[in-house]
Amino acid sequence: GENVEQHPSTLSVQEGDSAVIKCTYSDSASNYFPWYKQELGKRPQLIIDIRSNVGEKKDQRIAVTLNKTAKHFSLHITETQPEDSAVYFCAARRNTGGFKTIFGAGTRLFVKA
Amino acid sequence: GAVVSQHPSWVICKSGTSVKIECRSLDFQATTMFWYRQFPKQSLMLMATSNEGSKATYEQGVEKDKFLINHASLTLSTLTVTSAHPEDSSFYICSASSPGQGSAGANVLTFGAGSRLTVL
Numbered sequence: 001g002e003n004v005e006q007h008p009s010t011l012s013v014q015e016g017d018s019a020v021i022k023c024t025y026s027d028s029a030s031n032y033f034p035w036y037k038q039e040l041g042k043r044p045q046l047i048i049d050i051r052s053n054v055g056e057k058k059d060q061r062i063a064v065t066l067n068k069t070a071k072h073f074s075l076h077i078t079e080t081q082p083e084d085s086a087v088y089f090c091a092a093r094r095n096t097g098g099f100k101t102i103f104g105a106g107t108r109l110f111v112k113a
Numbered sequence: 114g115a116v117v118s119q120h121p122s123w124v125i126c127k128s129g130t131s132v133k134i135e136c137r138s139l140d141f142q143a144t145t146m147f148w149y150r151q152f153p154k155q156s157l158m159l160m161a162t163s164n165e166g167s168k169a170t171y172e173q174g175v176e177k178d179k180f181l182i183n184h185a186s187l188t189l190s191t192l193t194v195t196s197a198h199p200e201d202s203s204f205y206i207c208s209a210s211s212p213g214q215g216s217a218g219a220n221v222l223t224f225g226a227g228s229r230l231t232v233l
Binding site for chain 2: 034036042043044045046049089091093099100101102103104105106108
């Protein structure tokens, strides 16, 4: 079945450093890859997404890269700030079969001031 | 932007009772909604896909008689946890696909605030 693996499970960085979270997916029919940020006690919020016909997308301090051949995609956060501390989930979705989205296990990011 | 409302935000019930959770899309129509379950410090586990006007599609391992889903309108899906037991205690979160707000017009999954269920 569909599966999304995410690493690392926990990531601690110093303020100002970069953070990278990596994911792999198993369903070759997946063609849409969103990233969600979930702060403690709150709902997941979409922070960036990418479609399979694009290799990279950037939005200010965050960027996502996609290697469709290898079924890898990554989130890059530069110049991290304490407010970036949260749990980040990668996900994969195919545009058929009900559009269901499968999530990775999550990465708990700590940004130390 | 798209808003998904979920109620109640938390509920405590006795073992053996049933609990209903509502999920509403406030400013868009959602033919499909999704129900997830999230354990503390864990990921979002897809339970089922709720389809307006038809039966829900359940993921493997999810008991459809235990978790009843009804999607009677384009803006409302409900999840009923029947005969709840302490092991059903969890954070249940719904989502709906809101059209055209993602990359290159992709539908974006918008989440409700979640419902924390505690079964005593």
